[in-house]
Amino acid sequence: MEAMPASVSACPACVAAPAAEAVAARAKGRAGIVLTLPTAHCAACIADVERVLGRYPGVRSARVNLTRRRVSVDASPDVTADELIACLAGIGYPAHELDPGLLNVTETDRQGRDLLMRLGVAGFAMMNVMLLSVAVWSGAEAATRDLFHWISAMIALPVLAFAGQPFFASAWASLKARRLGMDVPISLALILSAAMSLYETFAHGQHAYFDAAVSLCFFLLAGRYLDFRSRAAARSAAEELAALEVPRAIRLGMDGEAVVPVAELVAGDRVRVMPGARMPVDGVVTEGASELDRSLLTGETLPVWAGAGSVVSAGEVNLTGPLTVRVTAAGQDSSLHRMASLVAVAEGARTRYTSLADRMARAYAPAVHVLALAALCFWLWQTGGDLRLSLNIAAAVLIITCPCALALAVPAVVTSASGRLFRKGLLVKNGTALERLAEVDMVVFDKTGTLTLGAPEPADLRDHSPTDLSLAAALAGASAHPLSRALAEALAVAGVRPARLSDIREVPGQGVEGVCKGGRVRLGRAQWLGAQAGDMTATWLKTDQGPARAFTFTDRLRPGAEALVADIARQGKSVAILSGDSDAPVGAIAAQLGVKDWRAGMHPAEKAAAIATLTEAGHRVLMVGDGLNDTAALAGAHVSISPASALDAARVASDIVLLGQDMQPIAAAMRIALQARRRIKQNFALSIAYNLLAVPVAFAGLATPLIAALAMSASSVTVSLNALRLK
Amino acid sequence: MDVLVYLIPVSLVLGGIGLLAFLWTLKHRQYDDPEGDGQRILSKEWDDHPRP
Known part of the structure; x- marks a missing residue:
């Protein structure tokens, strides 16, 4: 690879x-x-x-x-x-x-088509050889049998040499690394059976295993192809979700402004950050006033005021006015980078998960060799050195024990399950994610952007007088601030006509003001209007009469969030919320969802530590989060999911990506994962049962090519059908 | 059993044709979007004449 x-x-x-x-x-x-x-x-x-x-x-x-x-x-x-x-x-x-x-379509495509071509060639050869073999099984004698064997050999040998290459190559690689992979017994079975059959054909023998060798190759390639497809899907998911937004910054130099990659910035440079843009670096504001949205970094929903002298960190979004920032740290030293190293630590702590298939293969590969060798030795001893008979029996044992069904058991189920999840809007990025998801007994959510949409919605429009509403509509309509936009939209939906105002202007970092019938009206931050800011996200309206009035906002729940939490509880799993936001909004959301276990005001490192504590306590945690402050927790959890709206770093750190807005598919994914694990185990049991039946027959020297073909095809087909049963 | 002289080459040739057809479909990327191709049959667009 x-x-x-x-x-x-x-x-x-x-x-x-x-x-x-x-x-x-x-x-x-x-x-x-x-x-x-x-x-x-x-x-x-x-x-x-x-x-x-x-x-x-x-x-x-x-x-x-x-x-x-x-x-x-x-x-x-x-x-x-x-x-x-x-x-x-x-x-x-x-x-x-x-x-x-x-x-990187071309490379993946090329590999996929290469495997598909080998699969096709093996399939056609299998059908032709099978056709000839049926004649032999139904009693062709002497010269006719030899002729059929010869034709089979002519088809099978070149096909095996071509179609078996993926196995030979990987077996050789693992032998060179002094390991016993699953491909070693496969290659051995292919080569030994082909060689023995060729020898038998020369010697006018009764049994030739050309059909078994080719169909073995076909079934194994089918498993390999399915496996490749799910891997390619996982890889392309990871690739396609990678950063699209190339980090660039506007640097203010001697000769004016220049757009440069963030990597070229050094401490001391001055950069301009326009409203709506993300802070590229850590720094100190030197000019301008604005508000910053820190929700992706800390989970806070409340925008924070920033003016000359404020310290800003990379990743924050500038909301209202242009800012000039003196860079204090860029690249390696920035807070973004520190966050990334936190993730690296968490990833290192996540023990390397061995999939069911790997564990199975580790036990199975040596067993196959030992069995075949035992058969060879036993028959050499029993017959007093009849190498031809002993090798024939050893080849039969290898063919029958060969992990045909085993090679299909996992890929067939994983392909079928990820296909089903994909149709529900979930991209599985990691091959073992489904297995890990099946083991989850606790789900931890982030709040802002995960359980909620991260978009504010006015909460109490009915409490305000019609005059206030129309003034607010006029002022909010003049600003691009997220709160203003949300307010203006909600008022428009409610049918409020904006009041007529003159001299509307936006005061960066503070709010909007205008003149109505000679009186000054303002909409903006509490401090600006002399009001006491509360816990809730709010914007304030002040006219000539009376004190400032608050328009409070709540964050809307993501569709399906309530149903998801209820569903998880029904599945007998516990739910917790870890948020960087303040107590009041987190508590409100938790109460709305009926979640008792919640913690607010958490730093990224605390989130990761909380996940680690839960893991140490024996929980298998599913972390669902979207922010930069969640990435370490996402990487540290047993398995993690992030919505497609999440930051790139969070999506990269998670195993599964939720493409749509609705959260409901997560519950379905957990159910499908459980089913998939059950199917995989059933498939293992099925193929082992086949082996238990067929191996003694082969070991006793009673196996004919017909029995081998039947055992192999029957087990492969049942295993594939069982995988398709997944709902 | 003389018939085998014809039948075996015939079966091999037929199998070979099948294989060639498969390789042709592979080369023309007919397996890139099986789901979409299945759905496109139902579309009424380009029913009268092929897509230019």
Whole structure:
């Protein structure tokens, strides 16, 4: 295997570096845009999306891939992904941009098609050889049998040499590393059975195992292909979710402003951060006034005021006014980087999980060799040195014990389960995530952005007088601050007509003010208006009459959150909330959801420590979170899920990504994971049962090619069918 | 048993044709989007003439 791309790293800077290169590469070539379409599911969706995108000016062609829930658009360079996303949102299809440079489609595609081709060749050879073998089994004699054996050999040998290469290569690699992988007995079985059959054909023998060797190869390749597909899906998920936003900053130099990569900034530089942009570095504000949204870093929903002298950290979002920041730390020293190293520590602490299949293979591979060797020795001793008979029996034992069903047992179930989850809007990034999810007995949620949408909603509009409402509507409509926008939208929905105001202006970092009938009206921060700020997120309205009035906001629950928490409780698992936000909002959400175990005001390191404590106490924790402050906890938990709206670092650190807004699929995922584990265990039991039946027969020297073919096909088919039963 | 002289080559050739057809479909990327291809049959677009 080649080295995994940098996306396994949880460090935002490492993730960003290849993204920067990819963007540079993309700028040169033709603009290919790839978008995910999590909700597309039918012919009408395909037609809608392709028609709308096809009509969009500048788009040459658009093609939906429903299997991957993606649309690739060939467009002229001036068409941006954001325009297309807005266009799709207009017809009701949420979409996210993927970075085609990171998708690395060609390599994965090439490997997949290579395996598929070998699988096809093995399949066709198997059918032909089987056809000839049926004639032998039904009683072809002497010269006819020899002829059929010869033709079988002519088909089987080149096919084995071609189709068996993946096994031979990996067996050789593991032998060189002095390990006994599962591919060693497989290769041994293929080579030994082919060689023995060839010898038997020369010697006009009765039994040739060409059909068994080829069908063994076919079934194993099928398992390998399924396994490859789920791995490729996991890898592409990790890659496609990697940073799209290339971190750049506006540096104020001697010769004016210049846009530079964040990596080039050094302490002492001055950078300008526009409203709506994310802080690229740690620093101190030198000019300007604004409010900062820290929710992704700390989980606080309340925006924080920032003016000259305020200390800011990378990752915070500037809300209202432009700020000039003197860089105190960039790159390695910044708080973002410290957070990333926290993640690295947590990942190191997560013990390397061995999957069921690996544990099985570790016990199985030596057992197969020992059995075959025992058969060889026993028959050598029994017959007084008849090497031909003994080798024949040893080959039969190898073929029958060969982990055909075992190789299909896990990939078939995992493919079927991840396919089902994908249709529900969950991307499984990690191969063992499902198994780990099945073991979970406790679910820990982050609040802001995870249980809630992270978007404020006015709570108490009815308590205000109509005059106040219309004034607020007018003032809020003039500002781009998230609270103002939420307020303006809610008032518009409620049918409030904005009052007529003059001289409206935004005071950066404070609020909006205007003049109404000669009196000054203001909407903004409590401190600005001389009011006492409370616990709840609020904006204040002040007119000439009376004290300032508060418009309080609550964070709306993510759809499905209540049902999810109830469902988890029904499954007998405990639920906890760990949030960086203050007591009041966390308590309110916890009460709304009926969660008794909640903690507020937690730092990132405390969250990670809390997860570690729970793990030490014997819990298997599922962490669901989205913020930068959750990444260490996500990496430290037994298994983790983050929504697609989460920060890149959080998504990289988690095992499963929730594509839609609704949280309900998480409960379904937990149920599917349990089912999948049960199916995997059943499949193991099935294939072991087959072995228990067939091995004694083979060991006793009674196995014929017919029995081997029957045992092998029957076990492989039952195992695959059992995997498909997954609902 | 003389018929075997014809039947065996015939079966091999038929199998070979199947294999070649499979390799052709593989080369033309017909397995990239099985779900979408299945759904596209239901779409009424391009029913009259193929996509230009």
